[in-house]
Amino acid sequence: xxxxxxxxxxxxxxxxxxxxxxxxxxxxxxxxxxxxxxxxxxxxxxxxxxxxxxxxxxxxxxxxxxxxxxxxxxxxxxxxxxxxxxxxxxxxxxxxxxxxxxxxxxxxxxxxxxxxxx
Ligand code: 5GP
Ligand code: ZN
Numbered sequence: 725x726x727x728x729x730x731x732x733x734x735x736x737x738x739x740x741x742x743x744x745x746x747x748x749x750x751x752x753x754x755x756x757x758x759x760x761x762x763x764x765x766x767x768x769x770x771x772x773x774x775x776x777x778x779x780x781x782x783x784x785x786x787x788x789x790x791x792x793x794x795x796x797x798x799x800x801x802x803x804x805x806x807x808x809x810x811x812x813x814x815x816x817x818x819x820x821x822x823x824x825x826x827x828x829x830x831x832x833x834x835x836x837x838x839x840x841x842x
Pocket of ligand 2: 730
């Protein structure tokens with residue numbers, strides 16, 4: 725997808741604060757964080773959303789979750805949220821599959837966990 729912003733980040737055509745990368749995925753900081761720590765875990769393959777997954781995407785989907793777990797540990801996050809927005813009605817604005825990793829709140833009393841704007 726030539727005009728997809730996350731494809732361009734994955735190909736280093738536009739800059740991002742990349743914290744991890746392997747042959748299948750890239751992890752970078754969200755440009756407009758919704759939490760003290762906010763990372764996006766993004767497959768290099770252009771898949772539009774969870775609604776567009778096909779049978780051969782099982783491995784990459786598992787890889788996204790394991791990469792999120794590893795990044796959370798590296799960042800010292802004790803608790804965190806993992807979020808997929810799906811479609812405009814689900815709040816998805818970038819049409820390239822991505823998993824949000826959100827955390828870094830100091831303690832449970834800092835935030836109403838049922839009211840995260842994402
Ligand atoms: P969505 O609403 O699609 O689930 O989430 C898209 C996320 O990508 C948003 O949190 C937004 O701040 C982030 N984002 C959009 N454009 C860029 C960009 O160019 N660079 C980075 N690092 N994040 C972006
Ligand atoms: Zn893309």
